[in-house]
Amino acid sequence: MNLNTLRRDIPAGLVVFLVALPLCLGIAQASGLPPFVGLLTGVIGGLVVTTFSPSKFAVSGPAAGLVTIVTGAMETLGTFSALLFALMIAGVLQFLLGVMRAGRFITLVPGTVIKGMLAAIGLLLIIQQIPVALGAAEGSDLGTWVTGGAFSVSIPAIVVSGVGLFILWFWSTPTVKNIKALSWMPGPLVAVLVGCLATLVGGRMFPEIISSLSRISLPAFDSLQALTGELERPDWNAWQNPAVYMVAVTLAIVASLETLLSQEALKKLRSQTPALSPDKEMRAQGIGNLLSGFLGGLPITAVIVRSSVNVSAGAQTKLSILIHGALLLICGLYFSTLLNAIPLASLAAVLLHTGYKLAAPRLFVEHFRQGTQQYVPFLATIGGILVFGMLAGIGIGLATQILFSIYKSHRGAMLLTRHEDHFVLRFQQNLTFMHNPRLKGLLAEIPENSVVIVENDNAEYIDPDVKAVLKDFGEGARKRGIVLNQWPVKLA
Known part of the structure; x- marks a missing residue:
C-alpha cells in the first residue's frame, strides 16, 4: 500500500x-x-x-x-x-x-x-x-x-x-x-x-x-x-x-x-x-x-x-x-x-x-435466435423457478439441457451419406448402447443391392450392444445383395 x-x-x-x-x-x-x-x-x-x-x-x-x-x-x-x-x-x-x-x-x-x-x-x-x-x-x-x-x-x-x-x-x-x-x-x-x-x-x-x-x-x-x-x-x-x-x-x-x-x-x-x-x-x-x-x-x-x-x-x-x-x-x-x-x-x-x-427482453430475444437448444432450457429454468421454486427450477433447467445435449450428441454421433448406390456410414465418436435406436434407423435406410462403407477411425470404443446390431445387419446383408466394406465386426 x-x-x-x-x-x-x-x-x-x-x-x-x-x-x-x-x-x-x-x-x-x-x-x-x-x-x-x-x-x-x-x-x-x-x-x-x-x-x-x-x-x-x-x-x-x-x-x-x-x-x-x-x-x-x-x-x-x-x-x-x-x-x-x-x-x-x-x-x-x-x-x-x-x-x-x-x-x-x-x-x-x-x-x-x-x-x-x-x-x-x-x-x-x-x-x-x-x-x-x-x-x-x-x-x-x-x-x-x-x-x-x-x-x-x-x-x-x-x-x-x-x-x-x-x-x-x-x-x-x-x-x-x-x-x-x-x-x-x-x-x-x-x-x-x-x-x-x-x-x-x-x-x-x-x-x-x-x-x-x-x-x-x-x-x-x-x-x-x-x-x-x-x-x-x-x-x-x-x-x-x-x-x-x-x-x-x-x-x-x-x-x-x-x-x-x-x-x-x-x-x-x-x-x-x-x-x-x-x-x-x-x-x-x-x-x-x-x-x-x-x-x-x-x-x-x-x-x-x-x-x-x-x-x-x-x-x-x-x-x-x-x-x-x-x-x-x-x-x-x-x-x-x-x-x-x-x-x-x-x-x-x-x-x-x-x-x-x-x-431484459434482449436476453429472451438472444436465446430465441440461438435455437431450441438454447431457449428451451432457458425457458424451462425460468418456468421451473416461478412455479416450483429455486432449487427445483435449476434442476429442471439442468435436466432439460442434459436431454438436449444427449439428443444432439446422438444425432451427430453417426452420419450416413449416399453416392448413387454407395453408402458411407461414419462413426464420429465412441458409441454406447444408447446409440442403438439411431443406428438402427440409419441402417434401415440402406436399400438392397447397395455397397456400404464404414469409417470408424473416430470411434475408439464401440459398445458390445452396438456390435450386436452391426452383426445382425451384416449377417442379413448378403441375402439382400448388400456389399460391406470395412465392416467393424467380424461376420461368420
Missing part, C-alpha cells in the same frame, strides 16, 4: 458505498425485514468476507437475486430466526464445498441455466416490487389485483417511483456518461436522493399528501446495548424442522452460483495474477454467511454490480471495499434520522430497475 493506491482506493470506496447504500436498504425492505438488517449484511460482506476473499475487487453483500428465496423461506419456516439458522448451515455447507474444491464444478452448469436463474429472479423481483412502487397497502400483492380484490394505490408513491425509474434510465444513457460531473454519481443514489427531497420538501409544503408516502424505519442507537438489542438471533430449535435443511441447501447452491458467476464476469473487467481460486472464495463466502446468520443478517454473495463499480472507480487494493464496509457501519449507527427520509417507493424503483436488467 502506498500513497498512489490510497489516492485511488479512497474515492473508489466512497463510490461503492454510495451504490451499496440504497441497495442494502432496498434488499432488506424487499425481504420484509428492517432496513438495518441490510446495512448489517453489507458491513459483514464489506469487512469480514473481504478479509478472507482472494479477490482485490469483488464486493460482497446482500444480493437482490436472493430476495425471493429469503421471502419464500420465511413463509416456509415461519420466522426470520429459523431462516438465520438455515443461513448458518448454508455458510457451513459453502465452506465445506470450498474445502472439497467444488468451486471448479461451476463450469459444469450451462450458461442457459445460469441466465435462466437470473432472469427468473429478475421477474420475481419485478412482481414483488410493483405493489410497493404503486404504494399499495402492506400485504397487498399483484395476485389481489389480478383477481379483482381491493388494491389501493398511492399517487405520491407512483410519482416518486416513476421519477426514480426515469432517473435510473436517464443515468444509463450516453448523455450522462459523457458528462464527468454527473457520471461519478451512481444512478441509484440520485434516485434515492430525489425521493428524500420529495419527503423533506414535500412534507413541509404538502404535509397531508406526503403523509401517505411510506418510508423506511431505522432505529436510533444511543448505546451498544441498543445496537445488540436490534439484532435477531438464530432459532437453535429449528434443527428439528426438516424444511430448514432444504432452505440451507438452496441458499448454499444459489449463493455459490451467483458468487462464482460474478467472479467469472469480473475476470473480464479486471484480471488478477495468479488466477483466483474459486474454492478460497467459497470458503470466504461461507464464513461470511455463517457470521451473518449468527448476527441476524441476510445471505451474502459477491455482487457483480458493486464489483464492477469498484473496478471502474479505479480501485487498486482491498482497501476500497473495506472503506465501503466501514462507511455503511458509520451510516447505520449515526445517520439513521437522515436515512429514515428515504421513501419505500424510491427503493422499489431501484429494485425494479435491477430486476429489469436481470430479465
Whole structure:
C-alpha cells in the first residue's frame, strides 16, 4: 500500500458505498425485514468476507437475486430466526464445498441455466416490487389485483417511483456518461436522493399528501446495548424442522452460483495474477454467511454490480471495499434520522430497475435466435423457478439441457451419406448402447443391392450392444445383395 493506491482506493470506496447504500436498504425492505438488517449484511460482506476473499475487487453483500428465496423461506419456516439458522448451515455447507474444491464444478452448469436463474429472479423481483412502487397497502400483492380484490394505490408513491425509474434510465444513457460531473454519481443514489427531497420538501409544503408516502424505519442507537438489542438471533430449535435443511441447501447452491458467476464476469473487467481460486472464495463466502446468520443478517454473495463499480472507480487494493464496509457501519449507527427520509417507493424503483436488467427482453430475444437448444432450457429454468421454486427450477433447467445435449450428441454421433448406390456410414465418436435406436434407423435406410462403407477411425470404443446390431445387419446383408466394406465386426 502506498500513497498512489490510497489516492485511488479512497474515492473508489466512497463510490461503492454510495451504490451499496440504497441497495442494502432496498434488499432488506424487499425481504420484509428492517432496513438495518441490510446495512448489517453489507458491513459483514464489506469487512469480514473481504478479509478472507482472494479477490482485490469483488464486493460482497446482500444480493437482490436472493430476495425471493429469503421471502419464500420465511413463509416456509415461519420466522426470520429459523431462516438465520438455515443461513448458518448454508455458510457451513459453502465452506465445506470450498474445502472439497467444488468451486471448479461451476463450469459444469450451462450458461442457459445460469441466465435462466437470473432472469427468473429478475421477474420475481419485478412482481414483488410493483405493489410497493404503486404504494399499495402492506400485504397487498399483484395476485389481489389480478383477481379483482381491493388494491389501493398511492399517487405520491407512483410519482416518486416513476421519477426514480426515469432517473435510473436517464443515468444509463450516453448523455450522462459523457458528462464527468454527473457520471461519478451512481444512478441509484440520485434516485434515492430525489425521493428524500420529495419527503423533506414535500412534507413541509404538502404535509397531508406526503403523509401517505411510506418510508423506511431505522432505529436510533444511543448505546451498544441498543445496537445488540436490534439484532435477531438464530432459532437453535429449528434443527428439528426438516424444511430448514432444504432452505440451507438452496441458499448454499444459489449463493455459490451467483458468487462464482460474478467472479467469472469480473475476470473480464479486471484480471488478477495468479488466477483466483474459486474454492478460497467459497470458503470466504461461507464464513461470511455463517457470521451473518449468527448476527441476524441476510445471505451474502459477491455482487457483480458493486464489483464492477469498484473496478471502474479505479480501485487498486482491498482497501476500497473495506472503506465501503466501514462507511455503511458509520451510516447505520449515526445517520439513521437522515436515512429514515428515504421513501419505500424510491427503493422499489431501484429494485425494479435491477430486476429489469436481470430479465431484459434482449436476453429472451438472444436465446430465441440461438435455437431450441438454447431457449428451451432457458425457458424451462425460468418456468421451473416461478412455479416450483429455486432449487427445483435449476434442476429442471439442468435436466432439460442434459436431454438436449444427449439428443444432439446422438444425432451427430453417426452420419450416413449416399453416392448413387454407395453408402458411407461414419462413426464420429465412441458409441454406447444408447446409440442403438439411431443406428438402427440409419441402417434401415440402406436399400438392397447397395455397397456400404464404414469409417470408424473416430470411434475408439464401440459398445458390445452396438456390435450386436452391426452383426445382425451384416449377417442379413448378403441375402439382400448388400456389399460391406470395412465392416467393424467380424461376420461368420
